[in-house]
Amino acid sequence: MKSRIFIYLFIFAALLSLYLFVSSNTMLENKDLKIQNLESEVNVLQDSVQKLQLQVFDMQYFSLQNNDDALSYYDHLRLENPSRYISDKLLETNEKKGDNPLVPYEGMESDFKINKIKILNHQWIIADFSDGKYWGELFLRYELKDDMGVDFTMMDHLLYTRSN
Known part of the structure; x- marks a missing residue:
């Protein structure tokens, strides 16, 4: 009986660790995807800022x-x-x-x-x-x-x- 409890505990621990491993991989992939999206957004925003700075310089020419x-x-x-x-x-x-x-x-x-x-x-x-x-x-x-x-x-x- 004692050995069965240990086997069940071992199986439960193995399933729990497998679940945690799979969910952490999924979380890691989601975080990487969010980081890539944010990096592309930052690049777009930097381009927009540069365009706006050029517009401001053009507008300030006659000043x-x-x-x-x-x-x-x-x-x-x-x-x-x-x-x-x-x-x-x-x-x-x-x-x-x-x-x-x-x-x-x-x-x-x-x-x-x-x-x-x-x-x-x-x-x-x-x-x-x-x-x-x-x-x-x-x-x-x-x-x-x-x-x-x-x-x-x-x-x-x-x-x-x-x-x-």
């Missing part, structure tokens, strides 16, 4: 912040961030009551105000304006003077038409 030749015009002024200073000065034109004086249109829903600004170089700005419903864009010329004053001159403009 005062990345144009050393244009920035050299402001070296004598000792401005830490000329783009920020010029943007702030342009946004100050919104503070006047009524439409922004640089926008050549009268607001239809409310007053036209400048929203977004892209400083291209040491002379030109593209700006977006809106009254909440209608919007358009301005092409501005600016001059940053030695006394830190900024003169803005509207060169061209457009107002988008609504199609509804």
Whole structure:
């Protein structure tokens, strides 16, 4: 009787170890498959990041912040961030009551105000304006003077038409 119990225990232990061996192999294969999938995902994401970085570099090509030749015009002024200073000065034109004086249109829903600004170089700005419903864009010329004053001159403009 004692020997049968040992035989049954031995068979049970052998079956248990066989089950554990097979299930661990299956788990290992699943983990390897997941790792391969994650590696391929990482490669795809790295390619996407590289493409996006190239897009950002292309978009930043016309930007005062990345144009050393244009920035050299402001070296004598000792401005830490000329783009920020010029943007702030342009946004100050919104503070006047009524439409922004640089926008050549009268607001239809409310007053036209400048929203977004892209400083291209040491002379030109593209700006977006809106009254909440209608919007358009301005092409501005600016001059940053030695006394830190900024003169803005509207060169061209457009107002988008609504199609509804």
